[in-house]
Amino acid sequence: MRAEPQAASYRPDTPIESLADWIGDPVDPADFPKTELRFRNDRHAASVGLAELSDAEWTRHFGRFEPLEGNLPRPLALRYHGHQFRVYNPDLGDGRGYLFAQMRDAEGRLMDLGTKGSGQTPWSREGDGRLTLKGAVREILATEMLEALGVNTSKTFSVVETGEELWRSDEPSPTRSAVMTRLSHGHIRIGTFQRLLALEEKEHMVQLVDYCLAQFPGPPPPEDAPGREEPAVRLMHLVVERMADLAASWMVAGFVHGVLNTDNMNVSGESFDYGPWRFLPKWDPGFTAAYFDHQGLYAFGRQPEALHWNCGQFAIALRLLVDAPPLIAAMERFGPLYMEAIGRRWCWRLGVASRGAEADAALVAACEKALTESGASPDAFFFTHRGGRGAQGPLAEALDGYAAVEDSHEYWAGEAPQSMLIEEVEAIWSAIDERDDWLPLTEKVAALRRMGEAHGEPPSPAGHLQ
Template identity: 75%
Template sequence: MNDEPQAERYTPAPVIETISDWIGERVVPADFPTTKIRFRNDTAAAEVGLAELKDAQWERHFGRFEPLDDNLSAPLALKYHGHQFRVYNPEIGDGRGFLFAQLRGTDGRVLDLGTKGSGTTPYSRSGDGRLTLKGAVREILATEMLEALGCNTSRTFSVIETGEQLERNDEPSPTRSAVMVRLSHSHVRIGSFQRLLSHEEAGRMEELVSYCLEQYPGPPPPEDAPGRTEPAVILMHQVVERLADLAASYMVAGFVHGVLNTDNMNVTGESFDYGPWRWLPRWDSSFTAAYFDHGGLYAFGRQPEALQWNCGQFAVALRLLAETEPLVAALERFGPLYTESVARRWCWRLGVRSRGIEADAALVAACEKAMRDTGTQPDTFFFSHRGGRGADDELAEVLHQYEPVADARSHPYWQDDTPQSMLIEEVEAIWSAIDERDDWQPLHDKVAAVRRMGEAHGLPPRPAGHV
């Protein structure tokens, strides 16, 4: 790729090479019949110096996985274990994806390019290592909507259709295939640490803790935290802070991930791996996204519990390096941090100034009650009440105490007739246009509309522990 044009700030940073001999296995990408670009995120590409790639170059790198200059010489499928619906599974790992490259963004932080649907690996088990085109389209929509609503999420970087016909038992088959590339800060998961605990590899866990603290720095633990200078304890505090905020972001967005297993939790607190996700049609804590979640383990209202439980499993793994007391002390911060983050994000989405945690908690409760009582769809509720407008009855008594932020309704989006949402009916309609007529315009239009909504909201509030 030496003769290919790239933005000046393309900066390869294959830092995982320092632990690559044990964190994963080198693999060979699938050789697809065809490669046809269906989505390229040039906004994200510009942030890592790759927006200048021509389409043919893009296909070679993100469809054929020709290495980027001075980057990983071969893809790396990562090893990990995990609790899947709270049942421990040591037989997992990157089964249809791999880490393709690492590079620095415009802010100097390391970013990963990881794949989904790129072929079989030693951890594929009985899977074919492929991704349906519909699954890729759904991930585009999920990540764009989450980013616009201020959630810390992986970003869909590329989708390339690959010309295979796939058989799936949970959707009409045969169906079209694709390979997707995600951009995120880390592919190191809670399950990565669980695997090292299972093998009692304390030395490698120390290496992994050091890697995470160096590559994904955050603030130190509170001054009164026990063991606050120990690396494992520092990382525990940071992960708790990040996942508490992630849980809050889901709730304020009205989003249901559907599969919050420990292998789907990374140490940077970024949401990723979107399967049976949904946005709420109404405010309902029992709403589930996955048809196979019969007990409602990952229902909308149980998501904070799920992420806290996952943090608990992280603490169990880190017991290989640290004493119980300081890890439990970090874990006990989850609840208060979550409450603070919900209040902070709720005020942000409403476009009003915080009045302190107690007042903000009362505001959240009043808004939730109003949505339950009226059946108002959450996106419509936040849109209608932006800047404190539109409230009546009990909610008005609370909301009218709040001052709108200066630019709460300055963006033209807030004068639209209806807000953007991502309900399943529209998602299916967008897919049907592609599936039946190969019409990609509804998808492109939706992405543009959602990004406009993100501009209207502005940057979300971030806790100190975020990378």
């Protein structure tokens, strides 16, 4: 059974200040008409020593953004560039969010609190710097579902309704507004490095590589990796390892992120920034989440290739510091690492013990064939065949020799699995929008956390944060 996040005392630590002169811009939060607390994640607040805040204190910090004691005196809107649908854009940056605070968790790892919808910044361009309440609710649902399915994801930490009417072209307007705070290990993106390359800021690139190695540490590169002592090469290997596992975790979850631009890629390996996401109603490699993704660039089945391409852009940025061959060698590890991660995570969700890369790859292929032929949703498939139960024909043959893990959690005796299809997302939002009824959301979060407990701890990925 999955353990609760380990409780910790509040330990502020702000290493980002060593980079603050060039990585971001100090900003002031928006002054909202109201601040009504709608969601607080005490489960993860305990992991950074903030669960004991009263609701009034919580709202002052995460609705009015009064600085936390000993933390950043002013929020920092980070600067970055990025490829958006493979088109380079140098006019990016935190346009409706900022880094609000940093602290250590119980294991001493750095944790960031970042915002979305907290007001305009120098990088807002023509935007209002706001977030719809529906967008915040959708992010709660995405992060809770993904966490339960073992994905390394940011955590929705807080949602505060802010009392403004927002106009959006892609949803009924006017609509309600909110400010959201997310908890993650970091907010350094591939696009952060791309900006430094474009501006030829070599010394800042050196500083950023050192920061990432210090704050997002992981295992060293393989013994035979060329240039493995070079800091930039070490970081390249970690990012490739993390991105390969992230891609695999989305595929096993049946999740479509929707917008895999390089400014949405966190070098800590965490999935974050949930806009037009969807979960698969059936196994369909061509399924897209974003209505504006007309070419299917970020379709479900193309996500691994998209993350590999983004790793390539990271390698190009690091060429400011090191020669290409060791970076290319790191890139060449992506495919094998991805296949290993798919097998490892597939077995975990299916409830069987891995038998090694070759056998696991054959099992995954048999399951994908069964999924395609049956038209079942991934959620139903993994639930129905948990531990190998109910398997027939080629699927049963592929499962021959696989040992089932012990499943004593009551979740597995239920009639149906938890899922997160768009119809349920819309129903949960409608209850809030039409009746101000938050009970369906509260009940769904509780059900997803029970599902996470039933699955247990996911397998540790290559390049995991140490």
